[in-house]
Amino acid sequence: MIQDILAHYNYWIIMVLMMIGIYIVASRGNLIKKIVGLNIFQTSVFMLYITMGKVEGGTAPILTGKPEVFSNPLPHVLILTAIVVGVATTALGLALVVRIREAYDTIEEDEVRDQDNATVAEEMSRAAR
Amino acid sequence: MAGILISLVLLTFMAVTAFYVLRLRHLFSVVMLTGVFSLLSAALFTNLDAVDVAFTEAAVGGGISTVLMLGTLALTRRREKVPETLSIGPLIIALVTGAALVYGTLDMPRFGDPNAPALKHVVPEYIEGTANDVSMPNIVTAVLASYRGYDTLGETAVIFTAGIGVLLLLVWRREEDEEDEDGEKEDRA
Numbered sequence: 001m002i003q004d005i006l007a008h009y010n011y012w013i014i015m016v017l018m019m020i021g022i023y024i025v026a027s028r029g030n031l032i033k034k035i036v037g038l039n040i041f042q043t044s045v046f047m048l049y050i051t052m053g054k055v056e057g058g059t060a061p062i063l064t065g066k067p068e069v070f071s072n073p074l075p076h077v078l079i080l081t082a083i084v085v086g087v088a089t090t091a092l093g094l095a096l097v098v099r100i101r102e103a104y105d106t107i108e109e110d111e112v113r114d115q116d117n118a119t120v121a122e123e124m125s126r127a128a129r
Numbered sequence: 130m131a132g133i134l135i136s137l138v139l140l141t142f143m144a145v146t147a148f149y150v151l152r153l154r155h156l157f158s159v160v161m162l163t164g165v166f167s168l169l170s171a172a173l174f175t176n177l178d179a180v181d182v183a184f185t186e187a188a189v190g191g192g193i194s195t196v197l198m199l200g201t202l203a204l205t206r207r208r209e210k211v212p213e214t215l216s217i218g219p220l221i222i223a224l225v226t227g228a229a230l231v232y233g234t235l236d237m238p239r240f241g242d243p244n245a246p247a248l249k250h251v252v253p254e255y256i257e258g259t260a261n262d263v264s265m266p267n268i269v270t271a272v273l274a275s276y277r278g279y280d281t282l283g284e285t286a287v288i289f290t291a292g293i294g295v296l297l298l299l300v301w302r303r304e305e306d307e308e309d310e311d312g313e314k315e316d317r318a
Contacts, residue, residue, distance in 0.1 A: 006133060006137075006240070007239030007240050008234055008235070008237075008239070008240065010136060010137075010140060010240050011234040011237065011240070012231055012234065013137075013140040013141065015231050015234065016144055017140075017143060017147050018227070018230070019224070019226065019227040019230075020147040020148065020151055020223075021147070022222070022226065023151065023219050023220060023222075023223040024151055026216070026218070026219030026222055027216040027219035027220070028209070029210065030156070030210065032159075032160075032205065032209075033156065033159060033209055036159055036163050036198070037150075039163055039190075039194065040147050040150065040163070040166060043166065043167065043170050043186075043190065046174075046182070046186070047140075047170055050173075050174055050177045050179045051136075051177060051240065052237070052245070052247060053177070053179065053247070054177045054178060054240065054241050055178075055241060055242075055243050056241035056242070056243055057241075057243075058178055058241075058243075060179070060180045061178070061256070061267070061268040061269055062180075062267050063259065063260055063267075063268065069243070070256055070268065071177070071179070072245075072247060072248055072252055073256070073268040073269050073272060074247075074251070075179075075247075076179045076181055076182050076269045077269055077273050077277060079179070079182050080182055080185055080269065080273060081273070081280065081284045083185050083186055083190055084185065084189060084284065085284060085287050085291075086190070087189050087190065087193055087197075088288045088292070089291060090197060090198075091197055091291060091292075091295050092291045092294045092295055094197050094198065094200075095294070095298040095299050096298060097201055097205060098201055098204050098205065098298070098299060099298050111210075
């Protein structure tokens, strides 16, 4: 029983982290908080992949000349790429947040929506006149 | 066994950190906690034998993204608005997705299983090939730069595109915006 739980505990905690991330993205109106949530979600996915690559009694996949058991190096390569791409997308998202703040003077999603609605209503009433 | 215990402790710390990221409203603390989260995940990667990933995560995830977020905070504001209600919809989405994912893990090979299907396919070829074809001690580097070199080139293209996007958004502004900004600055002065 304990063995069964230990065998999957890593996966489950990672799922909990992912769901905290997705909840932050979906429920919080603040754009920076949304990006932070996206980052947490992303890091949890990385951890899921690396966890799947671990082999019991294995070592880091670096050849030393001695016969050794290595952990799976392919998830490491994938995630190495994903981390760097992740930071690039985070930078793009944050640049968008800065521009939204310049255009609307707020980084709260609902305030941006209210301002948009107000603009549309104003234009429509002007068109009606 | 010690390795499993270390990862359990680290993961539990990470769950606590993520919970406080959710709860705190002061964005500066939230960003610092994100840095803590990245550093803890780097420690976990080291424990799971992914030393290259740990290095990248500590430098890029823990360092550069935290700096980028602090820079954004300096340009925007520090406090999050308190939402009026607890949002039920996102909670349901998170719980249902989480339940589906946990159900999916039940079929997965147990943690550290040396007979996992993922280890049986091309992995032995890459491990042997690294010694013979590439003559490079680090298998991750060999796969990244040699076997999958074109993928890494594609990755570089993605980063280049993102960099151009950031430049377009922040540096090349439309002229009307520039005029507005100048006006604002003059007003402030």
